[in-house]
């Protein structure tokens with residue numbers, strides 16, 4: 001356990017026990033943030049940061065956002081060695097346009113971009129939640145993850161040996177009416193586009209999860225990372241079974257500390273049981289306070305801890321959470337070992353950067 005004395009000797013605030021990789025985040029094409037984020041990383045013991053959407057830029061408007069296809073070479077030009085990238089390939093288009101009219105052409109273009117971006121250094125494929133909720137074909141039908149027309153893309157990821165991080169569905173309450181009883185009322189009022197309660201327009205949460213789960217089962221060669229506790233943080237039994245049934249699946253728990261931190265005992269057993277399959281990521285604008293909240297949650301038995309909101313503030317929580325005090329070997333796997341096993345080409349930059357990340361020699365040795 002880091003005492004405040006250790007903290008003073010180390011890098012500022014509640015440093016993590018082991019070096020960290022933030023394996024789920026987004027720069028959204030705004031490269032001017034990189035310097036500031038690096039400073040936060042230095043102060044927080046974060047060695048590497050993944051920009052999952054390195055070929056998408058975003059414009060915020062009217063409580064929602066709009067995508068634009070960006071240029072991944074700009075990521076490599078403007079970010080430093082502290083950042084690595086996933087590509088969204090062709091899944092980078094505005095959600096208001098049809099995703100494709102000619103499926104064969106779409107497959108071909110997606111596969112070409114995946115190969116091109118992987119050759120440039122992209123470490124994985126990211127698919128946003130718009131698949132299943134917004135993206136349509138030219139007949140106006142929603143395209144779901146288990147659509148046969150997408151199957152060659154998942155197989156190509158296996159051939160390229162890159163993981164697919166795919167976000168499907170969202171917290172339970174995002175699919176329920178936006179009333180004051182809704183546990184995420186404050187967030188849904190602030191970001192109305194996050195509500196999928198309109199059942200005439202959107203499929204239900206379970207339909208999205210079931211289609212996803214069928215897909216991961218049908219593509220056992222492909223390695224999938226299912227973020228946000230496989231988007232069913234409210235039901236760890238379900239996620240536990242999913243992990244048991246599908247050795248090709250890993251999860252991250254980005255932006256779900258609130259959900260899992262309200263059941264600390266169940267969550268602790270879950271994390272210990274699946275310690276080889278869980279990846280650290282935050283998926284929010286980072287600050288020393290955000291990282292510190294994660295470290296306190298994972299490493300201490302503290303209560304109450306205020307969990308960060310989805311946008312990195314600490315204003316809209318309805319409940320506080322309790323720390324898990326995970327064992328050291330579990331922390332080390334979650335903080336960096338599991339993602340290094342999933343993406344072995346990160347090992348070399350990780351080892352090299354450790355020297356510059358403010359960790360003592362003793363801590364660096366412990367990180368191996």
Ligand SMILES: [Zn+2]
Pocket residue numbers: 024025026052283
């Ligand atoms: Zn994300």
